Amino acid sequence: MKAMFLIAGYVVVLLSTKHVEEDEYWQGEYWFLLLSSILGMVMMTSSRDLVSIFVALEFLSIPAYMLAAWRKRDIKSNEAGMKYFLLGVFASAVMLYGMSSLFGAANSTLLVDIGKSITATGGLSALHALGIVFVIVGFAFKVSAVPFHTWAPDTYEGAPIPVTAFLSVASKAAGFVALVTLIYVGFPQAKDVWQPFIWVLAAATMTMGNLVALRQTNIIRMLAYSSISQGGFILMPLAVAGTRDAAGPALQSVIVYLIVYAAMNLGMFAVVIAASRTTRSGEISSFGGLFSYAPGLGVLMTIFLASLAGIPPLGGWIAKFTAFRAVLEAGGGWGYGIAVIGAVNSVIAFGYYGSIMREIWMKPAPNGETSAVKTPSSLIAAMVITTAGTIVFGVLPGVVLRFGDLADLTGAFGR
Numbered sequence: 001m002k003a004m005f006l007i008a009g010y011v012v013v014l015l016s017t018k019h020v021e022e023d024e025y026w027q028g029e030y031w032f033l034l035l036s037s038i039l040g041m042v043m044m045t046s047s048r049d050l051v052s053i054f055v056a057l058e059f060l061s062i063p064a065y066m067l068a069a070w071r072k073r074d075i076k077s078n079e080a081g082m083k084y085f086l087l088g089v090f091a092s093a094v095m096l097y098g099m100s101s102l103f104g105a106a107n108s109t110l111l112v113d114i115g116k117s118i119t120a121t122g123g124l125s126a127l128h129a130l131g132i133v134f135v136i137v138g139f140a141f142k143v144s145a146v147p148f149h150t151w152a153p154d155t156y157e158g159a160p161i162p163v164t165a166f167l168s169v170a171s172k173a174a175g176f177v178a179l180v181t182l183i184y185v186g187f188p189q190a191k192d193v194w195q196p197f198i199w200v201l202a203a204a205t206m207t208m209g210n211l212v213a214l215r216q217t218n219i220i221r222m223l224a225y226s227s228i229s230q231g232g233f234i235l236m237p238l239a240v241a242g243t244r245d246a247a248g249p250a251l252q253s254v255i256v257y258l259i260v261y262a263a264m265n266l267g268m269f270a271v272v273i274a275a276s277r278t279t280r281s282g283e284i285s286s287f288g289g290l291f292s293y294a295p296g297l298g299v300l301m302t303i304f305l306a307s308l309a310g311i312p313p314l315g316g317w318i319a320k321f322t323a324f325r326a327v328l329e330a331g332g333g334w335g336y337g338i339a340v341i342g343a344v345n346s347v348i349a350f351g352y353y354g355s356i357m358r359e360i361w362m363k364p365a366p367n368g369e370t371s372a373v374k375t376p377s378s379l380i381a382a383m384v385i386t387t388a389g390t391i392v393f394g395v396l397p398g399v400v401l402r403f404g405d406l407a408d409l410t411g412a413f414g415r
Contacts, residue, residue, distance in 0.1 A: 001045045001177055001407075004259055007385075008170045009038040011266045014382035015273060016162040030070065033063035034166070041174040048185060050099045050109040053178055057095075057142070060174055061088055064167060068159040080158025087141065087151040095138025101131030102186075111186035118189045129193045135182060136194055142175030143231045146204040156224035161276075164220060165269035168227040173258045176234055180254055183241055191242025199239035199334060203341045206232025210348040218282050219272060222352060223265075226308065229349060230261055233319075237326035239338050246330035252404035253322035259400055260307075260319040260393050267386030268304040270379055271297055278373045279366070284356055289365030294373040298360045300383055307390050309353040310346055315393035318400060320346065 012034065020027055040060030047053040065088060069081020103109055105127040106117035118128055137148065144152040156164045187194055209229030216222035234257045237250035275297050279286040291298030307314035324342060327335045393400040 001173070001255070001258070002042050004173065004262055005038055005041040005045070005170055008166075008173075008262050008266060009034065011270075011382050011385055012162055012166045012170070014378045014385075015165055015266070015270055016160075017378040018376040019160065019162050019273060030067070033067055037061075037063040037067070037166075038170065041170060041177075044174050045177055047178070048111050048181065050102065050111070050114075053181070054092075054096060054099060056174075057178065058092065060171065061092070061142075064163075064171055067163045068155050068167070070160050070163060071158075074158070076154075076158035077160070078158075080155040084151050084155040091138045091141035091148070094134050098131045098134025098136075098138065101127050101134065105131060111182065114186045115188055118187070124190055124193065128190060132187055132190055132193050133197060136179070136197060139175050139179050139182075140201055143172050143179070143235070144205075144228050145201045145231055145235060146208040146228065149205070149208070149228050152228060153221050153224040156227070157218065157220045157282075161220070161269060161273050164223075165266055168223070168269075169262045169265050172227065172231060173262065176231075176254060176258060179238065180251065183238065184247075184251065188242075195239065195242040195334070198235055198241075199338060202232050202235035202239045202338060204232075205229065205235060206342065206345040210345050210352075213352045214348070216352070217284055219284050219287065219356070220282050222284065222356075223268065223272075226349070226352070227265070229345065230265075230308070232345070233323055233342060234258065234261070236323050236338055236342050240327050240330035240335050243330040243332070243335070246326050246335065249322070249326040249329050251407055252401070253319075253326045255407045256322045256400050256404040257319040259403055260315040260390075263386050263389030263393065264304050264307040264315055267300070267383060267390060268308065270382040270386060271301045271304060274373060274375045274379050274383070275301070277375070284359060285363075286366055287356065288359045288363035290360045292365055297373060297375075300387060301360060302357055303387060303390060305353045305357055307394065309350045313391075313394045315390040315400070317394055318397040321397075322401075322404065 016030070020030055037060045040056050043059060044053065044056035047056050065081055065085040068084045069077050071077035102114050105125055106114040108114065118124055141148040156168065159167065183194060206229050209225045209232060213222050213225035213229060216225060234254055237253040240246045241250040275287060275290060275294065276282065290301065303314060307316035310316045310320040324339055327339045
């Protein structure tokens with residue numbers, strides 16, 4: 001996961017290079033804040049203590065609040081940063097209250113000690129349960145799970161597009177890394193508390209995200225709700241992670257999904273940035289006839305959209321396959337129920353991904369647009385990296401499955 005954060009950060013740097021220069025943003029501070037946030041994500045991956053987890057969370061979040069408002073003269077960017085900041089601070093306060101409850105119950109901030117305290121007291125205490133729920137609520141905000149998602153659409157739309165890509169991939173992945181660490185190391189014996197909670201979050205997140213995405217006309221807002229929905233699919237295997245037979249597959253699925261999602265979503269944003277240099281619009285209709293005057297971008301956007309929809313042989317199919325395999329192996333009402341909801345949502349998702357494909361291939365270019373799109377070399381490099389990852393992960397799934405296998409219960413979490 002550390003490698004994924006660093007590579008994703010490098011791709012975001014490629015996305016940002018010309019974008020930051022041409023729009024006259026403050027450049028030195030931009031790169032410093034971006035690297036500071038990535039450092040917080042790397043720290044999060046190694047954290048096995050409530051204090052270090054919280055410090056890492058603030059380390060990655062505070063620079064992101066400022067980056068979201070980087071277009072200082074744009075009222076939407078100011079709104080994005082303010083909304084993200086206020087709701088982020090509120091979520092941090094809720095999480096910190098939960099952490100203090102867990103510390104009070106376990107007399108330690110180490111996750112392994114918290115896990116031991118749950119079994120040592122002869123069962124789950126009310127203080128443990130309260131702390132677990134509040135901590136999960138805090139990270140549910142970070143991964144934009146419904147109903148803690150309200151900041152995401154406005155923040156994604158108002159922030160500079162490279163920052164939006166960064167928030168939707170790297171920042172979201174950091175939240176999931178923390179959730180996985182807490183569940184597998186700190187709360188493995190408290191599944192009666194977190195499993196039903198995450199099950200509801202997963203079902204609501206994928207359903208709400210998909211249904212609202214169908215109504216969007218702005219591609220950034222559509223990708224924001226798509227990101228919310230994809231977060232629901234990542235939560236899906238965690239909703240059955242407390243089942244003995246599904247614990248390993250669920251962990252593997254989350255890691256695989258995060259890696260594949262990073263490749264295809266960053267690639268999608270790279271194409272949007274490249275195409276919008278000509279269209280100067282974020283409306284989905286502005287991508288009409290893209291293939292007629294920029295065939296390369298049209299093909300790449302179709303690849304990323306198809307991958308997000310889970311169509312073989314692109315990377316998205318192996319991500320969804322591992323998620324469904326985990327919940328089906330868990331069996332029972334929990335597993336089969338969330339699998340049915342996930343299957344229905346997979347079909348719904350193709351509706352809005354397919355509508356953009358229709359614009360690209362079947363609709364005329366708006367205002368007779370026929371001029372060639374001039375794509376900077378940094379954007380081309382970003383698209384090459386993400387396209388290669390999306391195709392390789394789908395055609396050779398064993399490549400990405402190996403990374404999932406590395407994150408096993410005895411290796412990564414010392415159990």
